[in-house]
Amino acid sequence: KAGVTQxxxxxxxxxxxxxxxxxxxxxxxxxxxxxQQTPGQGxxxxxxYFSETQRNKGNFPGRFSGRQFSNSRSEMNVSTxxxxxxALYLCASSLGSGGAIETQYFGPGTxxxxx
Amino acid sequence: QKEVEQDPGPLSVPEGAxxxxxxxxxxxxxxxFMWYRQYSRKGPELLMYTYSSGNKEDGRFTAQVDKSSKxxxxxxxxxxxxxxxxxxxAMSWMDTGRRALTFGSGTRLQVQP
Numbered sequence: 001k002a003g004v005t006q007x008x009x010x011x012x013x014x015x016x017x018x019x020x021x022x023x024x025x026x027x028x029x030x031x032x033x034x035x036q037q038t039p040g041q042g043x044x045x046x047x048x049y050f051s052e053t054q055r056n057k058g059n060f061p062g063r064f065s066g067r068q069f070s071n072s073r074s075e076m077n078v079s080t081x082x083x084x085x086x087a088l089y090l091c092a093s094s095l096g097s098g099g100a101i102e103t104q105y106f107g108p109g110t111x112x113x114x115x
Numbered sequence: 116q117k118e119v120e121q122d123p124g125p126l127s128v129p130e131g132a133x134x135x136x137x138x139x140x141x142x143x144x145x146x147x148f149m150w151y152r153q154y155s156r157k158g159p160e161l162l163m164y165t166y167s168s169g170n171k172e173d174g175r176f177t178a179q180v181d182k183s184s185k186x187x188x189x190x191x192x193x194x195x196x197x198x199x200x201x202x203x204x205a206m207s208w209m210d211t212g213r214r215a216l217t218f219g220s221g222t223r224l225q226v227q228p
């Protein structure tokens with residue numbers, strides 16, 4: 001079974017631009033979560049989508065948004081990019097059954113550099 | 116103060132050593148505890164998860180949770196150079212069907228051959 005895929009793998013943008021990152025979950029997985037990883041803050045939860053609905057949200061500004069499509073694929077968008085948005089953006093998928101514990105499978109991430 | 120504290124390392128040990136990785140947390144609502152391993156330029160992969168206090172063993176790995184002290188540990192026996200990676204602890208709770216995952220900052224481990 002194919003793993004979680006993320007595109008693009010690397011991205012360079014300038015301040016003020018916007019960016020869209022894509023994530024394809026493992027087949028059959030309905031939950032997609034997004035995380036931001038930086039050396040200073042570590043891995044921080046952005047949001048989780050399940051059945052095209054945002055189910056949970058972390059403490060990030062409204063410039064960070066996401067959506068999920070009917071095939072469970074997800075996109076996240078960052079508008080008005082700031083230098084501090086430079087990070088590795090990780091997507092994780094899970095079955096989404098809401099059970100006590102679910103294994104989240106991470107993709108390789110998209111490394112975003114904002115100049 | 117962060118909800119989850121983890122020593123960033125790096126931690127350098129000789130091959131065959133026993134490695135101890137630790138996290139402390141402040142939020143008593145956390146119920147589930149996980150350890151992830153992240154190799155360079157890869158996403159994290161789940162190593163182990165535990166729910167209750169106590170020990171859980173899986174091969175060379177043992178996860179330990181002490182809820183009274185808000186302290187979790189991961190022990191690696193007979194460490195190998197292939198164990199060299201960043202180890203992240205993570206914690207979560209269930210709230211009306213939604214789940215949030217909070218990570219430690221990660222400890223970089225280097226196992227010297």
